[in-house]
Amino acid sequence: MGERKIRVLVAKPGLDGHDRGAKVVARALRDAGMEVVYTGLHQTPEQVVEAAIQEDVDIIGLSILSGAHMTIFPRICELLKENSAGDIMVIGGGIIPEEDIRELISNGNASAIFTPGTATSEIVDWIREAMREKVSHKEGVS
């Protein structure tokens, strides 16, 4: 009946205060017809997860430029699982080294990481594709 809108939480965990990238991505997702819950700076993993649950988002997008990604991504995924919200996907962006990206993805602590220079359309396409897979998977099960 109704239209199923993609909801994304864009959060900026940790201590660095550079939110330009997060805002650019939020704006791009908005222009792609998604609902973006923007929570602003200095979020703790607990705050991010609680907001994601209350807002019933499909995806959490984290912007991290501080170097704390190897701590924050696993912590958020752990908290999601504790709250039986492990189905919410976590993606990220920021200055994150190749080898860390490989590790985060292979450990299941991130579904995708977009580094500086990524076109916003690439992020939009990735999210749409991921959501299509998630929905068709769900329909296949039920």
Add this chain to the structure above:
Amino acid sequence: MADQRIVDGVLSGDRRMMARAISMIENEDKDKHRILSALFPHTGKAYVIGITGAPGAGKSSLVDRLLSILRSRGLTVGVIAVDPTSPFTGGAILGDRIRMQEHALDKDVFIRSMGTRGSLGGLSRATKDAIQVLDASGKDVVVVETVGVGQSEVDIIKYADTTLVVLTPAGGDSVQTIKAGIMEIADVFVVNKADLPGADRTVAEINIMLDLGGATRPWRPPIVRTVTIDGSGTDEMYAAILRHSEYLKESGNLERLRKERTRRDVVDLIEYRIKSTVWEQVHGSPEFDDVVARIVSRETDPYSAALQILRQVNLDRCKE
């Protein structure tokens, strides 16, 4: 059944299930009415406070302050914060949570952001039903923050027991410009950013406007000055809300208000059912396109055509 799990979850205050229920309402899920009907017996307990005003007036910051006051009195709170949906892309940036971070981890506060999704009255179509979900989950108070409004987005009064209109001291002009619709719906006026120059004048302008309205109104909306940065005036704001809620109860107006609301809700639901039944049968059918073409070429007129179409619609389907 999945519905039952959600209903039970909402009633026990499970945040994941409350969030899921609100999404189903927003997405017009086919099970929406079944869930709401199961929740209904558990509603009617929460007090609904509406906050409206121009963009940037400080609505979200006032909600944040109000949350602290309500929590310090041991009351549990649900918040619905509405932000505009783009008419071009259907997307939205929902940013009201930014101002409410202090309460992000409080388990007795539930905050949900919503896009207007095409509604023009300052709320979204799903807001009313989302209030029901928060009410059924046992929240004592539900605070609804509208989008930043201009003149005539007054839907909030349909659902709020007490409506706060937030103004700022931007000179008499701002009061003048919003006079027509918004100025009539306040139960409490809040002059926020009252530390800025011009606050006295704004308060005076509101008083003049109220005096012009005559002395016959049984409730004269009080005017409170607030500064959200340091919280000054917010206790007075809460006191004004309490006074209004007592007035509503004592005067019997709360009872009347809720009866009117219920009547309108039922009419809305009937209309919705008939509308969607007709739409399902008419929309996209080749006959309908044909009739439209005949109207355009002046072979028939829309008034007779509408009647003719309606005679062919099977309305029994909306009674299922």
